[in-house]
Amino acid sequence: MNLADLISVVLQDGLWSGIAALGFAMLFNAPRRTLIACALIGAAGHALRAFLMEFGIQIEAATLVGATLVGFASVWHARRLQVPSPIFAICGAIPMVPGTFAYRAMIGFIQVTTSDITTAPPLLADAGINFVKTALILSAIAVGIAAPTLLFRRRKPVV
Amino acid sequence: MGIPSNTNRALAREDLIHDKPALDREVLRDVIDLALWAGQLLLQHGAETERVEETVHRLGTMLGAAWMDILVSPNAVVITTISGEEFRTKVRRVVNLGVNLNIVAEVNDLSYQVEMGKLDRLGVRRELTRIGVMPPLYNRWLVVFMVGLACAAFSRLFGGDWMVFAVTFAASAVAMFVRQELVRAFFNPLMVVIVTAFVAGVLASTATLFDLTPQTALASSVLLLVPGVHLINSVEDMIKGHMVTGVVRGVTGALISLCIALGMLLAMQLMGIPGL
Numbered sequence: 300m301n302l303a304d305l306i307s308v309v310l311q312d313g314l315w316s317g318i319a320a321l322g323f324a325m326l327f328n329a330p331r332r333t334l335i336a337c338a339l340i341g342a343a344g345h346a347l348r349a350f351l352m353e354f355g356i357q358i359e360a361a362t363l364v365g366a367t368l369v370g371f372a373s374v375w376h377a378r379r380l381q382v383p384s385p386i387f388a389i390c391g392a393i394p395m396v397p398g399t400f401a402y403r404a405m406i407g408f409i410q411v412t413t414s415d416i417t418t419a420p421p422l423l424a425d426a427g428i429n430f431v432k433t434a435l436i437l438s439a440i441a442v443g444i445a446a447p448t449l450l451f452r453r454r455k456p457v458v
Numbered sequence: 459m460g461i462p463s464n465t466n467r468a469l470a471r472e473d474l475i476h477d478k479p480a481l482d483r484e485v486l487r488d489v490i491d492l493a494l495w496a497g498q499l500l501l502q503h504g505a506e507t508e509r510v511e512e513t514v515h516r517l518g519t520m521l522g523a524a525w526m527d528i529l530v531s532p533n534a535v536v537i538t539t540i541s542g543e544e545f546r547t548k549v550r551r552v553v554n555l556g557v558n559l560n561i562v563a564e565v566n567d568l569s570y571q572v573e574m575g576k577l578d579r580l581g582v583r584r585e586l587t588r589i590g591v592m593p594p595l596y597n598r599w600l601v602v603f604m605v606g607l608a609c610a611a612f613s614r615l616f617g618g619d620w621m622v623f624a625v626t627f628a629a630s631a632v633a634m635f636v637r638q639e640l641v642r643a644f645f646n647p648l649m650v651v652i653v654t655a656f657v658a659g660v661l662a663s664t665a666t667l668f669d670l671t672p673q674t675a676l677a678s679s680v681l682l683l684v685p686g687v688h689l690i691n692s693v694e695d696m697i698k699g700h701m702v703t704g705v706v707r708g709v710t711g712a713l714i715s716l717c718i719a720l721g722m723l724l725a726m727q728l729m730g731i732p733g734l
Contacts, residue, residue: 315611322608325596327504327687329559345615383566385506386559389687394615398684399677401711405719441693449697 305353312349316394317342324390333386336376340391344369348395359435362395366443369395374447388444397436404429478524480542485522485579487546490539492582493518493526494550497535499565499589504557506691507700510535513569520572521579532706554647554710557687564589598638605682606631613678621668622675629661629679637682651717652724655680659725672731680722685714 320341324334348365352358369391377384407426411419442449481489497514505513507530518526518539529536533554538547568585571577577585596604609630610623618626637654645653662679665672688711696704725731 312615315614318611319608319615322604322606322611323686324559325601325604326608326682327557327559328561328595330563331595333559333563381567381570382563383505383509385509386563389504389557389559389690392690393686394612396684396686396689398681398686399616401684401689401715402680402719402722405712405716406723409716409719409723437689437693441690441697444690445694445697 305350308353309346309350313342313346316345319394320345320390323393327390329386329390330382332380333376333382333390336380337387337390340369340372340376340387341394343372344391345394359432359439362436363439363443365395366392366440367446368443370444370446373444384447392440392444395436395440397433400429400433400436404433478522478541480524480544481522483544483546486539486541486544488579489518489521489523489541490537490546490548492521492579492586493523493539494535494537494548495586496565496569496582497528497530497537498550498552499561499586501530501535501552502555503561504559504687504691505562506698507695507703508698509562513565517569517572517582520569521582530700530703532703556641558594560592560595561589564592602631602634602638605634609678609681612681613674616674616678618674618678621670622665625662625665625668625670625672625675626679629658629664629675630682632661633658633679634682648713648717651683651714652721655683655718655721656725657721658682659722660729663725663729663731666729666731672729676722676726676731680718683714683718685711688714 317338321334321338324337329337344365347368348358348361351361351364369388373384373387373391376387404426407422407429410422411426414422493514496517497510500510500513501507510530511528514528514535514537515526518537523539523541525540527538527540534549534551536547536549538545564585568577568582568589571585572582594601606627610627613622613626633654636657637650640650640653641647658679659676662675663672665675688707692704692707692711694704695701695707
């Protein structure tokens, strides 16, 4: 893939995931002054993930990097606009949430009811793969957006 | 996050308890009531457990209590507040009403103002009353439009063309409207998800009428239901050691995903769409 194609793929990815983040920010009733930053953070995180995946990096690892960007960008914008950082972190991470993997896993499990001993194993394996992918991508998102806290806000427990 | 850490928390608990003037029981009652109220608003509207604990602790100690012990459970907050030789405990039930980030922001701002000394107990009570009855920021039709657009944007991310984009937009916008109506009529939240996913699935399946493969439209039009906040908060809670709330949020998220799948499967059976 040449450079122009790569840039166009990443920019389109950023555009659509930014719109997705904006839509969900409004669904979640995010304050007006945070909307633009939510969209930008969502676009940047997902576009970074798409960029890394173009180089053959696994979706889980790419998600971790994208979500870490979302986490640090959220803290920066939270300081700037004086709002809690999870507003940006949640809206910015929404485009990366493995929604399709999650309900595909569930569809796989449900379809086992209409299968028999020979057709069940591939269905179960498919559901299992989707389930593990969902869990890993979610963990990557959570670790990524918690990265600023985990790395720079360590304290001795007081209670 | 985002707020300078409260340096007092680094001190030993005993130092704090003997440092502050003791409050009498009446004042202590007010403090615990206000702190619980703030905690309830946060937990109810999508804040993660660590933030609930921190905000409640900051609010309570800034209003004069020497120490706050907080237990956040998935559907209740328990606080014991200590001042001098006196302590009081109270439980407050929390119901799940869905994500509202504006309320999270307002409560956060409130605790910040208390920290700056701009609000006393009376002012906090007034602010919490105001926050509790705030109307939604965005017109419901605007939300319907934007959610439709967001799901349609997902269909582009999954490689759909402009026709798929249009079908997804229509399907998820109508589904969002149905969801709003069902939520307003106080149907069980899981039932709302099944019916909404069914509506989205049936409408997305009409893509076959335009000679399109309906799979992409189907997969993206139900994304408005995905319990993203539950699932992210679940893992984040568990990372930070709040296992009970983490597990419960994870199970809630899994149940919602199951209901999405059920609604979709019903729609696919009805419309004769083979698997995704």
